[in-house]
Amino acid sequence: MNTPSSVLVVGAGAAGLSVVESLRRKGYRERITLIGEETGAPYDRPPLSKQVLAGTWDAERTHLRTRDVLDALDTEFVLGDRALALDAATRTVRTGSGAELGAEAVVLATGLHARRLPGLSGTAGVHVLRTLDDAARIRGELLEAERVVVVGDGVLGAEIAATARLMGTDVTLTGPQAAPMQAQLGHDIARLLAALHTEHGVRLRPDTLVDALETTDGRVTAVRQVEGETIPADLVVSAVGSTPATDWLAGSGLLLEDGVVCDSRCRAADGIYAAGDVARFHHEALGRSLRLENRTNATEQAMLVAANILGEDRPYSPIPYFWTDQLGVKIQVYGLPTPTATVHIVEGGTEEGRFVAQYLDSDGSPVAVLGWNMPKQARGHRHHLLGRYTPAPAAAPR
Template identity: 85%
Template sequence: MSTPSDVLVVGASAAGLAVTENLRRKGYRGRITLLGEEEVAPYDRPPLSKQVLAGTWEAERTQLRTRDVLDALDAELALGERAVALDADTRTVRTASGAELRAEAVVLATGLHARRLPGLTGVAGVHVLRTLDDAGRLREELLKAERVVVVGDGVLGAEIAATARLMGVDVTMVGPQGAPMQEQLGHDIARRLAALHTEHGVRLRPDTLVDGLETADGHVTGVRQGDGEILPADLVVTAVGGTPATDWLTDSGLALRDGVECDSRCRAADGIYAAGDVARFHHEGLGRSLRLENRTNATEQAMLVAANILGEDRAYRPVPYFWTDQLGVKIQVYGLPTPAATVHIVEGDTEQGRFVAQYVDEEGRPIAVLGWNMPKQARQHRQRLLDRYAPAPRVEPAATPS
């Protein structure tokens, strides 16, 4: 497809903004519309569960760009407009206000919706954390709370529990895993993270399912475990993951399977691309589809989408990466650890609280690297993963003259 005359980016997220910026950086001068459901300008989400919740950052500090920088992009910023339908054939998006927006290229960057457990909604004192408004409401109640139960032991749940504990609140974290973030870190490292939380006073309830809430006068008073035990709480945070924001695409004609299905170019259909948490793309290095939920992926994938809109035809083959800061520890993970992987400490000392761990599969091939308070060294060990995740493109031999 030739360079489009106009581009519509649905989702004023980190990914959506990065697509817009990279189009301009590459010299694109066509019309760009950035459509966002929230009223606020694009902001960063990772600080919400840490700096914003703790109060060390004001909300304004999460803004990804100043107003002057946004204006310099010469893009139409349509905020407070929720997309409700897409016609993929005509590349037309309809919004809740009734507007119809059409463009030669459309980028879907709508991210996630916070998942809510049945029975844990509609009660005062029960929160999720996905947006800037969510963080503000949660912080306000955390400052008054005495006992908090965090339902969910993934990245977000562990970060919220850590932040609340540092604020002096009594915290219990409940989750189905054997240890916090076990799915992301594997058994050995997750146990170390569990020990870190326990040392700081977080009460852990591993291998535990939640059955419902206890309430009084419409306000939560406790969380009921599957075995019937009640955990007292005057504040509950549900952090049980997110679902790709694809509900508005049901009748679009696009393939949807835990995200918007894309090829290796992050293309969902002719002239339609996806980037960020909502995109499920074919990873040529792994030979399978993948959907990544992290800030780094949002930016890197958006850069590639912008390039492909302009005709560069590049495959997206990232080394997956995420980080988390909890209780004075910075954890960085490159690759995709699995619970079955064997873990070797390749640098540093676990007893000193600074180390790099390498994960290898049953054939002894490295599949992931983790740094625990060793960011520089972890980046260096990342190089060992390139052959698996981001192999060099195959170069066809030159034709032999006849």
């Protein structure tokens, strides 16, 4: 494979910037252009629901790199200009400013859009959290609000509820699951997280769906649930998930199915790759496609994409990993817990507030490891997952 004479990266988040940095570290000296929809410097998103919302970090601290480091990358940054269309055949991107940018290799790293529930937008006091600007707006209202309702009990919703509660606000967390983050943690550990939130004063409304908002003079005053219960609210944060930012790729010729569909090399078409939250890739060891929404994946997948752009031809077969910090507890998960997996505590104990749990499939094989305030020990158990997530050496490209 010939080294491309130019690379165009669409998306200025962690994945997009990591592609650029990895290419430069590997000695690539040709032209690189990076397009970003937001006007500011590339920044990290995990702190938005925690440190930024709480006010312990300012916006500048979220920046992924300093201005000097970005300048040293010798890359053209086209910021504040949204990608509108891709011609996959010519590898050309058209932007909102009317520019047409092309390259021999294109990387799609546009991330996610926050999903919005019908009827939960266009009202004062109702927000989603995806950007720095979103976090600033929510924080400003949190400082004045007395009663907050978080709609959505996944990772983001649980983190927002935890942060708001630590700020002294009356918080209700509502969602369709029996316990917060049950889809990510399984029933047993999610029950422990529910107990943690309850102990800190978060009001949980599990197994519920929101029906509508109540407003006065255009501002939210309450959330009404399908069952009929009304929850008073000065501020509502909708955290009901997200969708891959692929709308601009309609008509491009790429296969789009809950993300940009790629092979095991993260290649969506000849000379076109995807990385980060938007990429749905074939995991050779699992024999199926995955799309992972977490910070670690964004960086690791970007590094793999850079390597494959330069001809290394390597499959991407990670052990999935994510973490969350809530109410003084650090939770780390390696692998993919399944609904039918049984959970065994292998170090520490739940009563101690520090433990490592192993998830076992029906055949007794480990599928995931979780650490609850035991990060070092959890990582030590990660090797038990290698057999499940590592492809055979002779696996052929797909």
